[in-house]
Amino acid sequence: MEDKSFKEFVLSDLRISGREDVTVRKTRQSIDARGQQIKVNVQVDVFVNEAPDNFIDYKLPTTDVSHQPAVIIVGSGPAGTFAALRLIELGIKPILLERGKDVRARRRDLAAINKQHIVNPDSNYCFGEGGAGTYSDGKLYTRSNKRGNIRRILEIFVAHGASEDILVEAHPHIGTNKLPKIVAEMRSTILRAGGEIHFDCRVTDLLLKKQEIKGVTTASGQEFAGEGVILATGHSARDIFELLHRRDILIEEKPFAMGVRIEHPQRVIDRIQYRCRSDRGPYLPAASYNLVAQTYFEGVQRGVFSFCMCPGGFIVPAATAPGELVVNGMSPSRRDSRFANSGIVVAVQPEDTKKYASYGPLAGLQLQRVVEQAACRLAGNGQAAPGQLVSDFVAGKLSGELRETSYQPGLVSMDMREVLPSHIADPLRDGLRQFGQKMRGYLTHEAQLIGIESRTSSPVRIPRDSKSCEHPTVKRLFPCGEGAGYAGGIMSAAMDGERCAEQLVLHYGRK
CATH class of the missing domain: 3.50.50.60 (FAD/NAD(P)-binding domain)
Known part of the structure; x- marks a missing residue:
């Protein structure tokens, strides 16, 4: 965990002689990109002429429980x-x-x-x-x-x-x-x-x-x-x-949320968050974001929020049964994919599941199932997912051509309003408009929506x-x-x- 150049910087800053026996250990590191100048904040422990204390207390269990209850x-x-x-x-x-x-x-x-x-x-x-x-x-x-x-x-x-x-x-x-x-x-x-x-x-x-x-x-x-x-x-x-x-x-x-995945080129998110004109360079990680908006549908307030944001990641098919279509996001350790994706979801309200009241406490689960099966059917009964340029979705028109994607099974150009219930689609559109105001460049024609993201949490x-x-x-x-x-x-x-x-x-x- 001790980087040579970083150690030299710490020793110089603390005016510690290079002749001392010194160990520099990072204990906390974060990036602050809120201001014009991006800062990497680091906390360290410095041990001079003494052995470092234990950084890790956990030890693997050695107990044999094979004959225990x-x-x-x-x-x-x-x-x-x-x-x-x-x-x-x-x-x-x-x-x-x-x-x-x-x-x-x-x-x-x-x-x-x-x-x-x-x-x-x-x-x-x-x-x-x-x-x-x-x-x-x-x-x-x-x-x-x-x-x-x-x-x-x-x-x-x-x-x-x-x-x-x-x-x-x-x-x-x-x-x-x-x-x-x-x-x-x-x-x-x-x-x-x-x-x-x-x-x-x-x-x-x-x-x-x-x-x-x-x-x-x-x-x-x-x-x-x-x-x-x-x-x-x-x-x-x-x-x-x-x-x-x-x-x-x-x-x-139980309450849950439903919506889509939005996929941008990672360079777009980097330029918005880091305010850089070109690539972010080798020292900054792929940028992420966290967005929240409040919207209304038929007089009821609806929260819209980003969920499980994956910088430098991929969108994957997450169905658990044939005839369903569900997407999710993931990132490799280096977060080095050319794409950034995030769930953009809308809170499901109690009135949304009244149609399925006969299912009792499984009403929300049934709503999930109905929407997932409809999405699969509309997109061709495989794992190809509905896709729409975010700018087209907000403008209310079908996308003639979709962008390159990380989603391997492929995309089918569709109007997300046909895939999602109106109590999800309408607040989603309003929320995306607000996100575009909070992050200038977010509602770019380079971004697209991929559906559906319905497994944000348990509906039970x-x-x-x-x-x-x-x-x-x-x-x-x-x-x-x-x-x-x-x-x-x-x-x-x-x-x-x-x-x-x-x-x-x-x-x-x-x-």
């Missing part, structure tokens, strides 16, 4: 994986059940959806080892400061192969090209400690006895029992929501006690992470996984 974890995304690692530290054996494949085998299914438009409902960009985050960017920043120990989660990533830079950067990011190896290393840690991980193992039913969960049943008919069940299935496991509803287990409709919440994390009506069931409605990214999901593991052991661990 077991807890079932459904889902191997960040919530499930970090729950498993924490259970090992607490002396409990995790049995992790993943409907999809391991990270290496999963790549073949990603290639199939990109090149052949074939969607495997159990192995895709959302399902498989590591969850949606593994092949979907790897951003590690969060506003969830009160949910857990952020530093600890970052150190666990470093212990499994991530760069120490993530401990320093204000907006840490691993990259979708590096995350698979880190996820595989976490798997090795769990197995080495005596935990179990079962792939191609989709849960189809729950083992219930007098409102207490005893375990789960999988598609193969195998039963897994344990001291409790941590349900960490992610925001797209619709079959799990439907299972809970069918078994009369309390779930609730699985309720739980605020302290114990236990379901209010089913004992030993611990809803966890994004799918349960308690996280919004890798970091918050990981912290929630640890918290659920701790609470389960506190209440039902060995006495």
